[in-house]
Amino acid sequence: MRIPAILAGAAVALSSPALADNHQSDDAQMENALNLESVLLHPRRAEDRSRDDARNPAETLAFFGVEPGMTVVDYMPAGGWYSRVLIPYLGEEGTYIGLNPELHPSLTGYWDMYRNATTRIPSDAAEWVGDDGAQVIGLNTDDDLEAHAGTADMVLVFREMHNMRRFGWTHDSMMAFRTLLKDGGMVGVVQHRAKEDAPVDYAMGQNGYQRQEDVIRLFAIYGFDLVSASEINANPADPADWEGGVWSLPPSYRGAPEGSEERARRAEIGESDRMTLLFRKVD
Known part of the structure; x- marks a missing residue:
């Protein structure tokens, strides 16, 4: 997995239309990005992870504004x-x-x-x-x-x-x-x-x-x-x-x-x- 891409999800979230309405702080967005990173790296996703490059879950969920x-x-x-x-x-x-x-x-x-x-x-x-x-x-x-x-x-x-x-x-x-x-x-x-x-x-x-x-x-x-x-x-x-x-x-x-x-x-x-x-x- 490309860790920088996951962390970049916080930057994506800054421009998310869903999050823009919430005026979420930069610190909160970074905390969410790190939280999502830990979820994506969990051992239960060992088999799922091979498709992360195609499905881009961190960037996608950040764009949608999922919190x-x-x-x-x-x-x-x-x-x-x-x-x-x-x-x-x-x-x-x-x-x-x-x-x-x-x-x-x-x-x-x-x-x-x-x-x-x-x-x-x-x-x-x-x-x-x-x-x-x-x-x-x-x-x-x-x-x-x-x-x-x-x-x-x-x-x-x-x-x-x-x-x-x-x-x-x-x-x-x-x-x-x-x-x-x-x-x-x-x-x-x-x-x-x-x-x-x-x-x-x-x-x-x-x-x-x-x-x-x-x-x-x-x-x-x-x-x-x-x-x-x-x-x-x-x-x-x-x-x-x-x-x-x-x-x-x-x-x-x-x-x-x-x-x-x-x-x-x-x-x-x-x-x-x-x-x-x-x-x-x-x-």
């Missing part, structure tokens, strides 16, 4: 890569809400991990981080959300916009975001980015890539204003037009057998080009 003590909704935590960062970083005063979509009965196998979030996510979190950090709550979008309405400071959506669109989860998920967020609450999005001129059919969800302007328009429809965009997670080497979708790149390498020249070529490209967007809930 200890917040209530943060993590949409579709899956295997817990970001959960192992967020839960300990939010700390004992914070709350972590893992939110999963309602699944059609035909979606089974891999997708079963998203069912029964009320019990599954707290149980998974206990395996991921023990009792270290925030209170953990699990919800599905079809649950009664009123007990948690207006409690969340932020919703985070990491590389799931394509799944929302291809499986028809967009409306229920967006409405759940609005229900859970406080007035003026924020949504941070990281998403595989298609080229601006990508054909509509390519960017509907089945290939993983989304056009940035489409994502911005979609949030606008549901009452979220774009606050800022960042190139923290950009990768200009990604042509973003793979026949096999984003899964053609590391770590999946779809269609590129191990040991092949093509796999080596894709390894040089790295993971996908990604947009990083920050939205605010409006009335």
Whole structure:
């Protein structure tokens, strides 16, 4: 891990639109950056750490303005890569809400991990981080959300916009975001980015890539204003037009057998080009 990059997260945070409203002191920002550094270097992240250079967690969370003590909704935590960062970083005063979509009965196998979030996510979190950090709550979008309405400071959506669109989860998920967020609450999005001129059919969800302007328009429809965009997670080497979708790149390498020249070529490209967007809930 590049330690200087982590510490630089404090500098990133200085210009974060979310933090700008809080007038957080330089000392507090540096304390948060050092706290996040210790979380990222924890032994429980030994296997996760290999993807830090592609996912840039310190810089990304600083840009979004995530702070200890917040209530943060993590949409579709899956295997817990970001959960192992967020839960300990939010700390004992914070709350972590893992939110999963309602699944059609035909979606089974891999997708079963998203069912029964009320019990599954707290149980998974206990395996991921023990009792270290925030209170953990699990919800599905079809649950009664009123007990948690207006409690969340932020919703985070990491590389799931394509799944929302291809499986028809967009409306229920967006409405759940609005229900859970406080007035003026924020949504941070990281998403595989298609080229601006990508054909509509390519960017509907089945290939993983989304056009940035489409994502911005979609949030606008549901009452979220774009606050800022960042190139923290950009990768200009990604042509973003793979026949096999984003899964053609590391770590999946779809269609590129191990040991092949093509796999080596894709390894040089790295993971996908990604947009990083920050939205605010409006009335």
